[in-house]
Amino acid sequence: MSMAQYVVRCLGLAGALAALPCSAPAQPADEAGPPRTPWGAPDLQGTWSLPTMTPLERPAEFEDRLRLTEEEEAEFLAARRSRIREGLARALSADFELGDGGVDQSIYDHPLLDGRTSLVVSPENGRIPRTEEGRYRVGMPGRRMSGIPEGPEDRALDERCLVGGMLPLRGSAFPARIFQTPDHVVIHYEFVNATITVPLDDRPQVSSAIQQWTGTSRGSWDGDTLVIESTNFDPRWTFAGSGAGMRLVQRLTRIDQATMHQEYTVYDPDSFTEPWSAEYPLTNTEEPIYEFACHEGNRSMTLLLNGARATEQMARFVGAFGLSSFERVGGAAADGSAFTDGMLSHDASGRVSVQLSGRESYLAYYGRYDVNVTRKVVEHEVEGGSRPDVRGGTLSYSYDLADDGDTLVLSLMGDDGVESRATWQRHR
Secondary structure, three states, X not given: OOHHHHHHHHHHHHHHHOOXXXXXXXXXXXXXXXXXXXXXXXXXXXXXXOOOOOOOOOOHHHXXXXXXXXXXXXXXXXXXXXXXXXXXXXHHOOOOOOOOOOXXXXXXXXXXXXXXXXOEEEOOOOOOOEOHHHHHHHOHHHHHOOOOOOOHHHOOOOOOOOOOOOOOOOOOOOOEEEEEOOOEEEEEEOOOOEEEEEEOOOOOOOXXXXXXXXXXXXXXEEOOEEEEEEEOEOOOOOOOOOOOOOEEEEEEEEOOOOEEEEEEEEEOOOOEOOOEEEEEEEEEOOOOOOOOOOOOOOOHHHHHHHHHHHHHHHHHHOEEEEEEEEEEOHHHHHHOOOOOEEEEEEOOOOEEEEEEEOOOOEEEEEEEEEEEOOOOEEEEEEEEEOOOOOOOOXXXXXXXXXXXXXXXXXXXXXXXXXXXXXXXXXXX
């Protein structure tokens, strides 16, 4: 980085931080307790992460097992990483390397937390006690990631760059940054950019009619523990099956320079048969966080929706068609020979077969087909056929498919434009 670039970045950072209240450096920890701020409160500031592969709730196969042996842990982690790969492969339909957005180190590389089988500590079975509504809602993100989306609203919130990091602080390759003043604590997730401001005074909670992605939070000190109560969450977001009525109570206790203990309890009688709690240590990475530019260069949503429309169009192509009319166009019209009879078949697996016959000509071929909705082109990749000049090649047709899907016009594209135009009528 050049000196000029460095100065520009520093000026940009200074402008971004100018709106934040100033805070003095923390006083070092002593034998009496954790690091403290100049005004005497425990200092919660830092970059905090939870580097563990311990799942939130205990897998059913471990029942009441609180911890695993080293051998069991190795086997469990191998299976868990494999399931994550398979899940992402189904959701993304793409080849990828296991990781988080290209970061050098991933939480998937970490072991279990003290061999624990769950982060949930209450109920004792380590399982989240969901109601029928909670079980339905916990599957909501997965349903958004499957099927054919009609629009971006059908996809996951983080994929749409709306919500990423959220309360409570939990496992991710993207840590959270905490800032602190005498009357506020600010939790900033750079991952899809969420900033949660927690007032520490006695102001009342806002009206329940005002719902936000990150809810609204109020904080208070219980000795050296910060208690944060959050409500008013947007119902389109869910945490482990929660709904709009969730009340989340977090307790953050700074232990030493490197560690902060977190525990939280989730209350939501519509989603859970009883309150449930989780607890674990957070680690201070002592590192800065870097910009997560979710939309910058992000073409996935456009490509995904184009692919969805192509899938829908391919479904309309499936079936058997009979030739209704055929004409040669442009320079090819001088050829004079034309097809008078024919059959075209597209199947759901992407296979195509064509037969065309006339008084002086005959053409038959088979292969694969692909629909490009943006270009309005269907391509036939010919694997075999009656004429050597088409075998192994690709025939590119511009298409016009009637709204009822029964009439299909295919115009064969050549180097100099359209060479022929065939109209097909659906048989079935």
